Amino acid sequence: MRADFDALAAIGATPAGGVSRPTFGDAHLAARAWFLERARAYGLATRVDAAGNHSAILTAGGPTLLLGSHLDSVPDGGRFDGALGVVAALHVLVALRGSELRCALEAIDFTDEEGTLVGLLGSEALAGTLRPGSLAAPRGGRERLLDGLARAGLREERLPEARRDPASLAGYLELHVEQGPRLARDGLQIGVVTGIVGARSFSLDFRGEAGHGGTTPMDARRDAGLAAAAFAVAANELVLRDFPDCVATVGDLRLEPGAFNVVPGAARLSLEFRSADSALLDALESALSDRALVEADRHGVTVEIEPVGRWEPTELDHDLQAAVERAASALGLRSRRLPSGAGHDAQALAAVTRSAMIFVPSDGGVSHDTREHTSWEACVAGANVLLGTALELAR
Amino acid sequence: MRADFDALAAIGATPAGGVSRPTFGDAHLAARAWFLERARAYGLATRVDAAGNHSAILTAGGPTLLLGSHLDSVPDGGRFDGALGVVAALHVLVALRGSELRCALEAIDFTDEEGTLVGLLGSEALAGTLRPGSLAAPRGGRERLLDGLARAGLREERLPEARRDPASLAGYLELHVEQGPRLARDGLQIGVVTGIVGARSFSLDFRGEAGHGGTTPMDARRDAGLAAAAFAVAANELVLRDFPDCVATVGDLRLEPGAFNVVPGAARLSLEFRSADSALLDALESALSDRALVEADRHGVTVEIEPVGRWEPTELDHDLQAAVERAASALGLRSRRLPSGAGHDAQALAAVTRSAMIFVPSDGGVSHDTREHTSWEACVAGANVLLGTALELAR
Numbered sequence: 062m063r064a065d066f067d068a069l070a071a072i073g074a075t076p077a078g079g080v081s082r083p084t085f086g087d088a089h090l091a092a093r094a095w096f097l098e099r100a101r102a103y104g105l106a107t108r109v110d111a112a113g114n115h116s117a118i119l120t121a122g123g124p125t126l127l128l129g130s131h132l133d134s135v136p137d138g139g140r141f142d143g144a145l146g147v148v149a150a151l152h153v154l155v156a157l158r159g160s161e162l163r164c165a166l167e168a169i170d171f172t173d174e175e176g177t178l179v180g181l182l183g184s185e186a187l188a189g190t191l192r193p194g195s196l197a198a199p200r201g202g203r204e205r206l207l208d209g210l211a212r213a214g215l216r217e218e219r220l221p222e223a224r225r226d227p228a229s230l231a232g233y234l235e236l237h238v239e240q241g242p243r244l245a246r247d248g249l250q251i252g253v254v255t256g257i258v259g260a261r262s263f264s265l266d267f268r269g270e271a272g273h274g275g276t277t278p279m280d281a282r283r284d285a286g287l288a289a290a291a292f293a294v295a296a297n298e299l300v301l302r303d304f305p306d307c308v309a310t311v312g313d314l315r316l317e318p319g320a321f322n323v324v325p326g327a328a329r330l331s332l333e334f335r336s337a338d339s340a341l342l343d344a345l346e347s348a349l350s351d352r353a354l355v356e357a358d359r360h361g362v363t364v365e366i367e368p369v370g371r372w373e374p375t376e377l378d379h380d381l382q383a384a385v386e387r388a389a390s391a392l393g394l395r396s397r398r399l400p401s402g403a404g405h406d407a408q409a410l411a412a413v414t415r416s417a418m419i420f421v422p423s424d425g426g427v428s429h430d431t432r433e434h435t436s437w438e439a440c441v442a443g444a445n446v447l448l449g450t451a452l453e454l455a456r
Numbered sequence: 457m458r459a460d461f462d463a464l465a466a467i468g469a470t471p472a473g474g475v476s477r478p479t480f481g482d483a484h485l486a487a488r489a490w491f492l493e494r495a496r497a498y499g500l501a502t503r504v505d506a507a508g509n510h511s512a513i514l515t516a517g518g519p520t521l522l523l524g525s526h527l528d529s530v531p532d533g534g535r536f537d538g539a540l541g542v543v544a545a546l547h548v549l550v551a552l553r554g555s556e557l558r559c560a561l562e563a564i565d566f567t568d569e570e571g572t573l574v575g576l577l578g579s580e581a582l583a584g585t586l587r588p589g590s591l592a593a594p595r596g597g598r599e600r601l602l603d604g605l606a607r608a609g610l611r612e613e614r615l616p617e618a619r620r621d622p623a624s625l626a627g628y629l630e631l632h633v634e635q636g637p638r639l640a641r642d643g644l645q646i647g648v649v650t651g652i653v654g655a656r657s658f659s660l661d662f663r664g665e666a667g668h669g670g671t672t673p674m675d676a677r678r679d680a681g682l683a684a685a686a687f688a689v690a691a692n693e694l695v696l697r698d699f700p701d702c703v704a705t706v707g708d709l710r711l712e713p714g715a716f717n718v719v720p721g722a723a724r725l726s727l728e729f730r731s732a733d734s735a736l737l738d739a740l741e742s743a744l745s746d747r748a749l750v751e752a753d754r755h756g757v758t759v760e761i762e763p764v765g766r767w768e769p770t771e772l773d774h775d776l777q778a779a780v781e782r783a784a785s786a787l788g789l790r791s792r793r794l795p796s797g798a799g800h801d802a803q804a805l806a807a808v809t810r811s812a813m814i815f816v817p818s819d820g821g822v823s824h825d826t827r828e829h830t831s832w833e834a835c836v837a838g839a840n841v842l843l844g845t846a847l848e849l850a851r
Binding site: 294 | 634635636637638653655657666667668669670671672673674675676679681682684685686688689692695696703704705706707708709710711714715716717718719720726727728730764765796797798799821822823824825
């Protein structure tokens with residue numbers, strides 16, 4: 062497994078020690094080709110579906126237990142995010158060759174988890190939950206989506222053919238790095254994921270009036286940038302004080318015209334917040350909207366709040382969580398249950414089959430960065446928990 | 457004068473009713489050619505100096521009384537800023553043709569007041585205060601400066617030749633729109649400018665750590681964007697509370713990486729503040745620097761504060777202020793003394809000759825925008841005060 066992990070990390074490797082494998086770029090296509098080649102070398106069957114999902118298959122009678130993750134990465138990302146889950150899944154199949162199994166095992170690399178094009182493109186296509194709107198107005202732009210599909214030899218109109226009959230599936234297991242600091246901070250080896258938080262994102266457009274920075278008196282300004290900054294500060298305080306189980310991020314803020322000596326007439330702010338609880342998301346959305354209106358009013362500007370993205374919280378399967386815990390415990394590993402703050406293919410799969418996720422610690426919680434790191438010992442521990450859980454389900 | 461003003465406003469006119477005449481662009485060069493052509497048509501001498509300053513001259517014995525402003529504009533600027541002062545100066549000369557004068561009168565259009573390239577390029581060259589550093593690292597970039605000079609047939613190494621001997625000058629008078637709301641708000645017709653505020657500008661680089669917006673707990677973040685926003689809010693409060701005679705502007709704020717789901721790891725903020733009082737500028741600089749460090753520390757990030765621009769307050773000539781007041785009073789116009797919050801060529805001229813500025817009201821204080829407007833009646837009133845003041849000095 063280590064040799065395969067290192068070989069994979071060399072594909073799209075960046076000088077700083079990470080990987081850059083955006084969906085359907087050369088490095089990503091090379092990584093997928095490598096995956097199929099390795100599967101064949103291990104004597105496994107392979108398959109590529111209509112959404113470009115790549116699979117290695119250990120055939121057996123009965124339904125299929127999927128084990129997977131993704132080989133694409135964000136630009137200048139880490140070598141563990143996604144790749145660990147795919148390589149570990151492959152090696153679970155390798156380890157179980159020749160075993161007596163009551164279901165087929167399929168190690169699957171899902172297309173475009175990171176959202177270079179759409180996000181969860183392959184897993185939602187497989188689950189049959191890919192919405193036409195996601196393709197009509199994709200995150201990465203329509204042109205990039207069409208170019209990417211063409212590069213991969215895929216056709217948009219055939220994506221729905223990737224859908225699997227839920228009756229054909231025995232479940233889904235995904236090993237992934239935590240991408241957060243909690244396991245490392247608490248000295249734990251395994252995270253048993255209870256669910257994936259929901260997220261809502263909004264663009265806030267504050268509009269005031271541009272003015273000369275030297276000649277517009279302070280009390281006569283309608284400074285849209287100041288209103289946006291005041292909202293960012295107030296939103297942070299509000300979440301810390303009233304919504305301890307949520308996170309909220311102001312990830313971007315652009316001022317217009319954006320010059321030293323001009324009072325900003327417009328400000329566009331990117332807001333996202335997450336929680337595992339839909340009711341909390343509703344309450345937070347309402348509180349933040351109110352706050353935006355208050356800050357706009359206080360600074361003599363207007364604000365328009367436009368929803369630009371939303372996914373609901375996903376609960377993962379309770380029986381599988383218990384199975385993961387048993388597998389960890391059998392290996393003498395310390396585990397805890399925790400929600401995932403990041404989105405994963407498992408949230409798409411949970412719509413059609415019982416699904417579980419296994420987390421291993423990320424040093425310092427660093428993610429989507431070349432400095433992302435998980436010790437090899439932790440990776441092996443996670444792979445062994447994946448193996449143990451798969452064995453309990455497949456035997 | 458109205459016919460000339462309207463003809464000039466048609467050069468580089470924008471659909472929205474303003475003008476776009478950035479330095480040495482086609483429209484700016486056309487406006488300057490038009491100015492020389494009009495001067496010759498009125499029987500005046502003309503001159504273009506080594507810094508590209510364009511002059512119409514009513515020759516006489518004795519030193520030269522300069523009357524001027526600028527024909528360049530910001531992109532999509534108004535038709536009054538600069539242009540009014542040049543056209544009015546030209547018509548003062550036209551009105552005084554044949555009069556008995558003890559000094560020459562020169563209506564001058566200064567090069568690049570607005571800073572497309574350097575800012576106050578022509579007036580500082582004439583005053584001999586143009587610093588080599590302004591040319592080595594110009595505001596608009598070195599390439600744009602060299603291209604522009606070439607387009608205008610100017611040579612960088614010859615710019616110092618534009619310097620005038622202070623003994624050759626009898627003074628400088630500039631009519632300009634206020635670019636602020638004070639005269640209009642108070643129902644006054646003439647502003648007698650006491651001085652031009654000093655300004656200091658700084659780039660503040662906040663550096664924290666980028667993190668996944670879903671997986672990085674709120675209390676484990678080092679959010680550079682939040683620190684910058686908190687500084688913007690605190691700076692505004694500080695100026696309003698402790699520095700009522702100053703203005704401060706956060707004109708730009710850029711977050712990195714600038715994505716919905718990433719805690720900003722870096723934020724670059726543009727800060728500028730102004731006051732007519734050097735001691736207040738010192739005190740405010742110190743207070744704002746302290747505040748930036750406090751906000752950085754509170755949010756677990758660092759901040760580097762880099763000075764990127766500075767001009768000292770300029771006091772205008774007391775005798776000339778009184779002369780402007782007499783001219784306004786003789787015409788039955790209501791005037792008040794006030795500082796200019798914006799920079800002007802007069803601040804360069806004040807270094808070498810007694811200088812004064814006459815303001816006329818800007819509707820709503822709007823400036824550097826196509827909506828900039830001053831009633832024609834107010835323009836004529838200002839031109840008559842310019843004429844009256846020039847007459848008192850030149851007779």
